[in-house]
Amino acid sequence: MKSAGTIVAMALLIAAGIALSPLAATGIPQNERRSGYTFMSPDTQAIQDDDTANPGMLWALDGEGLWKRKVGAAGKACADCHDDARSSMKGVAARYPAFDKALGRPVNLEQRINLCRARHQDASPLAYESRDLLALAAFVAEQSRGAAIAPDATPELEPFVTKGRDFFMRRQGQLNLGCTNCHDDNWDKHLAGSAVTQALPTGYPIYRLEWQSLGSLQRRLRNCITGMRAQNYDFGAPELVELELYLMSRAQGMPIETPAVRP
Amino acid sequence: MRKSLGSTRRRFLGLAGSAAAIGVVPVVSLRPAAATPETMTAAIRNVVGGAVVQTGKVKLDIPPLVENGNTVPMTVSVTSPMTPTDYVKSIHVFNEKNPQPNMGNFYLGPRAGRAQISTRVRLADSQKIIAIARLSDGSFWSVSADVVVTLAACTEEVM
């Protein structure tokens, strides 16, 4: 079990998180929150623990290469503005989705990468779930590994967090299920042999064993919605970004694990 | 609000269509024709010929209840001094319910130092796995393990 020191540290982080984002409520008591990692078998945990055995690292390595590649009409690489990602991207993924002033709404990390491509590299957007976009997202998010999830403190984000939370709570679809029914009320149980977990996205993009590939949080959410037999949303839909935003605020204070491995 | 089964199918194909536009292949994993214990026996005979396969010396580390049948970590190790005159030549792994009985052949030699390999395999269903080692003296040794595989929930597929 956790040492007293760790509990105090967690409490401080959580208290700080609540001060910044009062709407980040969760149905699970703060001290009962557990990463999806803790629900996995030791064999699967071992895959995540070893960087030389974690298939997600293949994408992160690709991303490292893409970071330096000049693209677009502007002929610029990410590195040309952001230098060494190890320092410039530290902590960045931990506060995404973040508010974009020009769009007036939150954007997730993948959208931010595409916005950079459009605004600064004069390059066309990378398709959602394409290998290149996932590789860059994995590489950038990996630079936040170990950092505490800390949603952007901008008050403009609050109405979007609320929308995301409303989605999470709302019963929908053929099964008349809300996300909360499983992930708040039944996270200690199983569904079809798999642990339900608490819907705390600490390691995205993840290498999901079911996909045998790295994939984004939105891909996972679309899987959830398919499982619920509810109306699904396209990649990049505002509803999905709002849900991502709520989920990350739900996980505030927990450390980033990207690239995580999950069943 | 209950909808007809037809609209569920349309929604899945619609989902698949939009997924295709984004570059994710819309595949459905139908239950393929499975191997049988008989095809596994035949595959084993391909390797060992008419030789007797003894039990022992081989250890198969595989989770008894797998997290996901798509990626199952597996380690096979064989007790052997691994000297130039007494070593493991190869390790062969078989299953009884995947579409194919073979899972991997691994060729070692005296320079291996330790007769142990690890990899990740796919298991289509709960089944028996058999690992067979061929030693330098021509003998065969085996071990088997029973593995339980459950289906994942909440995937791209409407099951």
Place this chain on the structure above:
Amino acid sequence: MASALINVPKKAKRGDTIEIKTLMSHIMETGYRHTAAGQVVPRDIITSFTCRFNGAEIFRADLFPATAANPFITFFTVATESGKFDFEWIGDNGFAETASASITVE
């Protein structure tokens, strides 16, 4: 673009048994899946993995559709002298990838 992740100790003592871990990016399409329209997705797998040390084969593996995507293979070898490991993956549709790693043996 990185296709492979190799883990070989940089240094070893003569006679030590060392573990080598390899991870290769590959979809390992089984050939048993179907599209929603009912067509078979053709097989596309790595069929063979070989490791040579200073030119001599020290390990080889036959892979099948039962090997999980992004094949992870680990094995052992005795460190005898300094030199270079060469890794080769061969598969369907002309797939051929190589990687290498050096070791200093004292």
